[in-house]
Amino acid sequence: MHGSVTVAHVAFIEAVLDRTPAPLRGLVMQHHELIKFAIVGSTTAVFDLAIFYGLVLTVLGDKPTVAKIFSGVCAVILSYILNSEWSFKNRGGREKHHEALLFFVISGIGVLIMAAPIFIANNFFNLRQVDSKTTLIVVDFVLNYIVGNLLQMAFRFWALRRWAFPEEITTAPAQESIPVDDADSSSASADR
Template sequence: MPSLTQRALARVPDRLRPFLVHHRRLVKFLMVGGTCFVLTVVVNLELKFTVLQHKPVVALTVATVIGTVVSYVLNRCWAFRAGGRQREVLLFSLVSVVAIAVNDVPLAVSRYVLDLREPFVSPFAQEVADFVSGMVVGTFVAMLFRFWAMQRWVFTRLADRPGAGPALVRTVTPEPGYAAPEMPRDVP
């Protein structure tokens, strides 16, 4: 029986499928990131409008730490499929600390350098500036850093595994005169 990913890929247009298969690690990383982004937004807003009302950078930091822990588990078990190693956990933690700082910088600049906060701007403008600087710009820059650093330093054993290359299997019976694109068997 084909995996969930294979069934989903079978529904993707033929022209797009090879690209997604070739860049499946990036696609999985982005899916994990999107899930953790939503989690981070929800936690950040909950903290920012309740217990950390006057500390937006702290609220974002706490939310990002929670999202990072979930991201580690999902990336390790699914996107990068790496085995558990103490070195991996340490490197992931170091990369994540740097990424959290990278994520916080745009919000801190928006609030405390550009003074996009009350009483200098309206409460609505402050919230929009906080969201754009912290959740959009900060998360995007931190995501680029994380993907690069995770591949470079953290989840490096993936390429060393035997059989890590794509194993191809035909998933669609081609019509006469048409060769169906092949998909890897090991895509979960």
């Protein structure tokens, strides 16, 4: 059921992208990976948000950085599945295990980048000393899902395209081309 929902969502989004009006079609096609990456990012941000607030409003109220890292790791796993199967599916050249390793290393760095603003706010500015739970929720949201997310998203898009999902990697060495004159003379001498 879960897999079919994901496939249905991907098919719907693909259909919307295919039906983009002509004036925007060139722009959409030029930046299709970025658009898909943003859609995956939005989806995983909601997933991350639900886990983070579920934890920080219950069992990890005094440990928001731990909650952020846990929710970030869960979101990264979902992100890998969606990005490898949809956003960057037309890129290749790496074996799946190598691609996954690079994705998770890059995304792990992204989780740390995303957690940095809330870590700084809590450990250097004593944010948790605020009495209002509403204020904490709003500040956590701004630090995590606006500041931290923008920082990690920019880093991950650049790094994933560069290392985890690069353009097709050629594994065969480039063959030297034989000049036409040499090829003709070698075949002529072989005939003699």
